[in-house]
Amino acid sequence: MTHLDPQNxxxxxxxxxxxxxxxxxxxxxxxxxxxxxxxxxxxxFLNDVSIVPTVNSGTPxxxxxxxxxxxxxxxxxxxxxxxxxxxxxxxxLTKIIPExxxxxxxxxxxxxxxxxxxxxxxxxxxxxxxxxxPAAVHSILGLQAVxxxxxxxxxxxxxxxxxxxxxxxxxxxxxxxxxxxxxxTPWLYRVVRHPIQLGILIxxxxxxxxxxxxxVFSTAMTTYxxxxxxxxxxxxxxxxxxxxxxxxxxxxxxxxxxxxxxxGARPHEAPAKRDVRRA
Numbered sequence: 356m357t358h359l360d361p362q363n364x365x366x367x368x369x370x371x372x373x374x375x376x377x378x379x380x381x382x383x384x385x386x387x388x389x390x391x392x393x394x395x396x397x398x399x400f401l402n403d404v405s406i407v408p409t410v411n412s413g414t415p416x417x418x419x420x421x422x423x424x425x426x427x428x429x430x431x432x433x434x435x436x437x438x439x440x441x442x443x444x445x446x447x448l449t450k451i452i453p454e455x456x457x458x459x460x461x462x463x464x465x466x467x468x469x470x471x472x473x474x475x476x477x478x479x480x481x482x483x484x485x486x487x488x489p490a491a492v493h494s495i496l497g498l499q500a501v502x503x504x505x506x507x508x509x510x511x512x513x514x515x516x517x518x519x520x521x522x523x524x525x526x527x528x529x530x531x532x533x534x535x536x537x538x539x540t541p542w543l544y545r546v547v548r549h550p551i552q553l554g555i556l557i558x559x560x561x562x563x564x565x566x567x568x569x570x571v572f573s574t575a576m577t578t579y580x581x582x583x584x585x586x587x588x589x590x591x592x593x594x595x596x597x598x599x600x601x602x603x604x605x606x607x608x609x610x611x612x613x614x615x616x617x618x619g620a621r622p623h624e625a626p627a628k629r630d631v632r633r634a
Contacts, residue, residue: 370530371453371455371527371530375453376527376528376530377528379453379455379456379524379527379528380524380525380527380528382456382459382524383455383456383459383520383521383523383524383525384521384524386459386460386462386463386466386519386520387459387462387519387520387521389462389463389466390462390465390466390519392466393465393466393469393470396469396470396473397469397473398503398558400473400476401558401559401562401569401572402496402499402562403564407473408473408474408476409473410476410478410566410568410569410572411478411480411566411568411569412478413476413477413478414477414478415477415478415479415480416477418479420477421477421478421479421568422479422571424475424476424477425476425477425479425568425571425572425575426571426575428468428471428472428475428476429472429572429575429576429579430575431468431471431472432465432468432469432472432579433579433583435464435465435467435468436465436468436583437583439461439464440461445457448460453527454523455523455524455526455527455533456520456523456524457520457523458517458518458519458520458523459519459520459521459523459524460520461520462519462520472572476568476572477568478566478568479566479567479568479571480566480567480568481566481567482564482565482566482567483565483566483567483570484564484565485563485564485565486563486564491563492563495561495562495563496561496563498557498561499557499558499561499562501557502553502554502555502556502557502558502559502561503554503557503558504554505543505550505553505554505557506550506551506554506555506558507554508543508550508554509543509544509550509551509553509554510551512541512542512543512544512550513541513544517533517534522534540602540606544606545606546606546611546612547606547607547608547609547610547611548602548603548606548607548608548609549584549608549609552580552584552609553609553610553611555576555580556577556580556609559572559573559576559577560573560577584608584609588603588608
C-alpha cells in the first residue's frame, strides 16, 4: 500500500565511510533480491506448487487453532507494514542504522513476515470451489497473471527502485543526494488510484481451486488492504488537501471505472501519486 514519506520530501545527502557505503549498497541489493524471492514464493504458495511450503501443505490442526494461527500471521504482516511505515518509527530506526538503509530494512522485515506466513501457515484444505474445465482453468490462471503484472507495472510506473530501497543505497554509495519524489499520476494511476492493491487483489482471488485456507488468506489480506487504504487516503487529504480530493473524485479507488467520470475533471489534471510505501 502507498504511504506518505516526509523523510524524502526533499533531496538530502548522507555521507558514509567507504566500508559503510559498500555495506549499505550490498545490504540494499540483498534485501531487493530477497523480496523477489518472497514474491515468487507467494505465487507458488497460493497456487499450491509443492516445491515450497504452500497454503495447502503442512500439518493439519483443529480448525480453531488453524484460523487463530493463520490470522495471527496476517496480523503480524499488517502490524509490521503499518508500524514501520510511521514517520516516528522511521526516525527512531535511523538513529540505529544509516538512513539510506531504512527502506531496505523495511523491505527485509516485509520479507521476513511473508516467509513466516508461508512456513507456519496451517492448511485448511476443504474446497470452497474447484474449476476443472481446462479452458476455464487456463483463463483463471491468465487473469491471475494479469494481476501480478499489474502489480509489477504499478511499481515501475512510480519509482520501482526507490520503493525497494535501491535508489537510497545507490545514492549513498555515490555520496549523492536522494532524488526528491515528484507528485504525479503516471498511466496506471490515471485509471485507478491504487493499482498495486488492484493487482494484489486479482492475484490472490483468481484461483481455479479455492480452499478454506486460501480463502482465509485472501480475505484477511483484503481486509487489511482496505483498512490501510482508509488511513492512507486520510493522510493524503491532510497533506495535499483539495488537490487530492479532486484526484479522488476523478479516479476510482481500486476498481477501474468503465465509464467516464461525471465530475468533468480529467484524470490527468489530478495530482500525481507519491511513492509507494507498501508492496
